[in-house]
Amino acid sequence: xxxxxxxxxxxxxxxxxxxxxxxxxxxxxxxxxxxxxxxxxxxxxxxxxxxxxxxxxxxxxxxxxxxxxxxxxxxxxxxxxxxxxxxxxxxxxxxxxxxxxxxxxxxxxxxxxxxxxxxxxxxxxxxxxxxxxxxxxxxxxxxxxxxxxxxxxxxx
Amino acid sequence: xxxxxxxxxxxxxxxxxxxxxxxxxxxxxxxxxxxxxxxxxxxxxxxxxxxxxxxxxxxxxxxxxxxxxxxxxxxxxxxxxxxxxxxxxxxxxxxxxxxxxxxxxxxxxxxxxxxxxxxxxxxxxxxxxxxxxxxxxxxxxxxxxxxxxxxxxxxx
Amino acid sequence: xxxxxxxxxxxxxxxxxxxxxxxxxxxxxxxxxxxxxxxxxxxxxxxxxxxxxxxxxxxxxxxxxxxxxxxxxxxxxxxxxxxxxxxxxxxxxxxxxxxxxxxxxxxxxxxxxxxxxxxxxxxxxxxxxxxxxxxxxxxxxxxxxxxxxxxxxxxx
Numbered sequence: 113x114x115x116x117x118x119x120x121x122x123x124x125x126x127x128x129x130x131x132x133x134x135x136x137x138x139x140x141x142x143x144x145x146x147x148x149x150x151x152x153x154x155x156x157x158x159x160x161x162x163x164x165x166x167x168x169x170x171x172x173x174x175x176x177x178x179x180x181x182x183x184x185x186x187x188x189x190x191x192x193x194x195x196x197x198x199x200x201x202x203x204x205x206x207x208x209x210x211x212x213x214x215x216x217x218x219x220x221x222x223x224x225x226x227x228x229x230x231x232x233x234x235x236x237x238x239x240x241x242x243x244x245x246x247x248x249x250x251x252x253x254x255x256x257x258x259x260x261x262x263x264x265x266x267x268x
Numbered sequence: 269x270x271x272x273x274x275x276x277x278x279x280x281x282x283x284x285x286x287x288x289x290x291x292x293x294x295x296x297x298x299x300x301x302x303x304x305x306x307x308x309x310x311x312x313x314x315x316x317x318x319x320x321x322x323x324x325x326x327x328x329x330x331x332x333x334x335x336x337x338x339x340x341x342x343x344x345x346x347x348x349x350x351x352x353x354x355x356x357x358x359x360x361x362x363x364x365x366x367x368x369x370x371x372x373x374x375x376x377x378x379x380x381x382x383x384x385x386x387x388x389x390x391x392x393x394x395x396x397x398x399x400x401x402x403x404x405x406x407x408x409x410x411x412x413x414x415x416x417x418x419x420x421x422x423x424x
Numbered sequence: 425x426x427x428x429x430x431x432x433x434x435x436x437x438x439x440x441x442x443x444x445x446x447x448x449x450x451x452x453x454x455x456x457x458x459x460x461x462x463x464x465x466x467x468x469x470x471x472x473x474x475x476x477x478x479x480x481x482x483x484x485x486x487x488x489x490x491x492x493x494x495x496x497x498x499x500x501x502x503x504x505x506x507x508x509x510x511x512x513x514x515x516x517x518x519x520x521x522x523x524x525x526x527x528x529x530x531x532x533x534x535x536x537x538x539x540x541x542x543x544x545x546x547x548x549x550x551x552x553x554x555x556x557x558x559x560x561x562x563x564x565x566x567x568x569x570x571x572x573x574x575x576x577x578x579x580x
Contacts (some may be wrong), residue, residue: 194544232350256377388506
């Protein structure tokens with residue numbers, strides 16, 4: 113059976129979110145190809161074509177560094193995320209190159225405080241799909257709000 | 269391959285939400301047939317059988333007028349939405365007439381304020397499906413809360 | 425057509441959530457087999473292997489009792505839920521025994537107050553699937569936060 117591409121990407125989003133929400137941060141860089149791009153930015157910056165974001169990385173090695181720093185510093189206030197993700201919209205799907213746009217919401221849970229809606233926005237993704245294996249070539253995380261918490265240490 | 273109907277409707281919800289969340293309001297009326305019904309109401313009103321809602325329209329032309337007014341007035345405080353939508357529940361599916369119920373959450377993003385959960389509820393939909401083409405004949409947006417913000421200018 | 429198992433479980437989550445969100449609490453116990461387990465706990469307790477949760481039941485009869493108590497007491501402040509559920513992750517699927525993990529968010533709506541994010545977390549489920557019929561053998565509702573509202577009378 114040929115799999116519906118939006119369903120395949122929906123399942124991939126769930127595996128990705130599960131990795132982060134369960135705290136398995138060391139596994140996170142391996143959702144990406146080595147020569148990847150990962151950016152977290154605001155809708156305003158994205159619309160204005162500004163490259164600089166809150167996070168900007170153009171290789172898997174940079175993502176690995178980021179996680180190492182997160183673990184070693186370990187000075188951030190305890191918090192974790194819960195992703196709730198809508199069904200993906202497939203922008204294009206040609207020869208194993210898939211582009212999609214997917215709405216997300218992230219709730220942040222802190223040790224002694226209340227839960228809050230930490231971020232909402234959309235994933236603009238470029239995947240490489242072959243034989244059921246899916247890797248992210250590019251993920252632009254476009255957050256709707258321009259107000260960013262300085263606590264953004266866990267990847268989105 | 270025969271498409272699973274709930275998956276087809278899930279994809280349609282995403283296209284609809286993307287139109288609104290990306291601010292392409294002029295495209296919104298064309299998700300509906302010309303002789304459509306679009307109502308936004310509260311769960312209490314809906315249970316009591318009250319027709320009057322916060323928004324009530326019975327033609328595509330009224331939806332087009334609504335967007336024109338929204339653009340021309342342009343006096344509303346800047347805000348935008350982000351929809352997060354659960355998987356649809358198919359109530360019936362006969363001869364291209366599909367009825368479904370789908371839970372949604374809308375987060376509102378304002379220019380200088382925080383994000384807030386603006387609305388939660390369910391879409392009660394009646395679709396006309398033919399050859400992969402889907403149009404809304406009726407959408408009743410039943411919001412769980414009876415407390416409505418007067419800022420409801422962007423369609424849900 | 426062989427149904428994708430994650431899609432089948434997604435549809436089951438929607439039927440379950442709809443039952444609760446629409447207030448049809450009497451139907452809720454029948455999503456479970458008679459000899460079921462239903463637990464609501466926190467992530468911290470779950471990680472530490474503590475069995476005791478906020479709710480603990482090991483039979484459908486206990487779930488029925490719980491609903492009867494909820495209806496008879498009827499002294500709780502009016503409130504209702506809206507579930508928003510991500511796509512399920514299938515942990516295993518063998519001989520009709522399916523295990524999955526699914527992220528959820530529950531928004532609580534009170535009569536005169538605002539909406540709030542009541543709970544986020546994940547369902548750890550064990551289903552019995554046969555001929556399209558799905559029953560829950562075990563559901564562990566792992567809430568991310570350890571701060572529980574005493575108002576937890578409606579099942580999650």
